[in-house]
Amino acid sequence: MIRFLDSLADVDPAHWDALVGDGNPFVSHAFLRGMEVHGCLRPDYGWQPRHLALYEGERLLGAVPAYLKGNSHGEFVFDFAWAHAYERAGGDYYPKLLAAAPYSPVPGPRLLAASLEHKKQLVAGLLAETGRLGLSSVHANFLEEADLPAFDERWLPRFDWQFHWHNPGYGSFDDFLGALSSKKRKNIRQERRQAEESGLTLGMTGGAELTAADWRAIHALYESTFEMKGNHAALTRPFFRHLGQSFGNDVQVATARMGDQLVAMAFFLVGGGTLYGRYWGAVVDVPGLHFELCYYRGIEYAIARGLHTFEPGAQGEHKLARGFLPTRTHSRHYLVHEGFHEAVADALRHERRAREAYGDELMEHSPYAMRSEA
Template identity: 50%
Template sequence: MPLQRLERLSEIAPHTWDALVPETQPFLRHAFLSSLEDSGSLGPHSGWQPEHLLHVEGDRLIAALPSYRKWHSYGEYVFDHAWAEACERAGIDYYPKLLTAVPFSPVSGPRLLAATIEDGFELLQSLPGYLEIEGLSSAHINFTDPFTDAALAGQPGWLQRIGCQYHWQNRGYRDFQDFLDALSSRKRKQMRKEREQVAGQGIDFEWLEGRQLDQAQWDFVYACYANTYAVRRQAPYLTREFFSLLAERMPESIRVVLAKQGSRPVAMAFSLVGGDSFYGRYWGCLAEFDRLHFETCFYQGMDYAIANGFQRFDAGAQGEHKLIRGFEPVITHSWHYLRHPGLKSAVKDFLERERVGVMGYAEEAKTALPYRQG
């Protein structure tokens, strides 16, 4: 089956693409991915060249892989830098490679977009030949859901990798105090003290949906977001225009909390919602305040999730400090197809050892959770 390739998502109608995307998944929607492209956040200059692969029969879209041709491994959160470095030492070309993922967002969800696994099989079976024709070293499908896992498990040559994130689960809490009551006394006191420290600095919070922010407020949101990169002397992945386009195209999915000292905004956290899940994405502040990060990024999100009936709070990748605040270890999955036989063999051995370590870590991490025992 010859694959069809889109180099811009604008080449396909939003309703055609979104027909394959679950309504609960905001990150795969045409509005989100096209905003990345149309804002200049993606493109050859960034090392992320859109290369969406489609299986089309007649005028009907059967299956799709939202994909990108990559010349580096930044912004992926499934780290293969060591594989690339090994290839460089051995004189093997690792880039360009093909990545199926949500750019800059380590959020698990659908990657093979199809109504049934059978609908997606032909597309997956065509990938190895496509890689060879295009001179791509490998294909990587990051942060997959069970549907995509099941489809890839039946395909030869793919290697599965696991990782660990931390998600908070809303167990029917009536309010934040109800959540605190589920914790050990020491942890409960620690969280209450952290929140009191923020309140004691005269900081209040305002929640806004996408349609409620004006351009001046979006300027502030972007300034905060960009500052998190500036302090590390890095360039931000996203452009200012991305936020305006997203607010125009899918405002109903956007949530922003502004931290204010008096009438002056000093920090923000930007999130998306979909189905029963609340996704914390970007944060930033323009001044230093004690414990403000924990309050803005975690406790405010928990409060909002409880008040609005969200069952899961995904606050992003990494961060062991989330454990003591009630975020539980969750295993994530990615899949990798490597054309070079020597590289594939070495990575296969590595992933088997890594898997044992990750599973052991996830079990050990549970001992740091703050919940009462018994």
């Protein structure tokens, strides 16, 4: 039986997390429920929880973190052009139904179920709710590859590129540098030296060790990044504290201090053998500091902990020169109106060819040394 839930308060956290399986923190009960409780998801922000749950009696067999969306903000799979075209033709694109981790362009499970049969039932449930509510569309963003077979050919496939770092078993940061071309090694050492000689005190601190004053400063730095770009910082200070309390030292924060003042930070979460870089903020302009806190401290941490992957966030070709390689991300889209579906399908065919060519071009600039290089 399919049920739709307006809050994750209606699900036992242990039952939900048992479905997540791989330890991905962004679809955990603590992360998603924390957003609901601490004011990050509000109708005026365009987010209304509409989670799908598949039950057999009282046993939870599957689930989807899902939302009715009144806009396309905070998704990172951009369909603004689709919305404008649909509304120019006289339709109402919003609300739409979205399966996603809010504000988190992080690949991971969206169809939380062990079997393909149950995943297909979840997809059918999303479609049934879309029809029942008379919505224009339903979308599933940043899907892991294991979820893809549950979507049939009527769903439009879309992909993009992120830059991820992979650990083949490095013993140290120097081992990682040794795998790079000589030019990239030199540039990274120079950037690290700039940060180290800045006079700031640099560190990496677990969430369980951060003080209340640290959390206030971390959130203020996060807000400052959005304000500088003219955007709204949707994640609240209580939500940040909640992450520290819920995840403990699976939260890591790379810090730069000037005396006792926290002047820059990069915020990370750990789960399923992966380090996830999420938020950055600074009130100082120091050469090399952004790269040191957001990338190099993360790589060092991943090597020391034996993590296999470091995902530093969406976008950013500059990550390629620092050891991060292009990795596909996947989404699926079901547009109810047949004519609109065909128009978007045609546009996506052109987009796909361009993105394939872009990926080939990126790999031509791999930072890793050829075997013949001395």
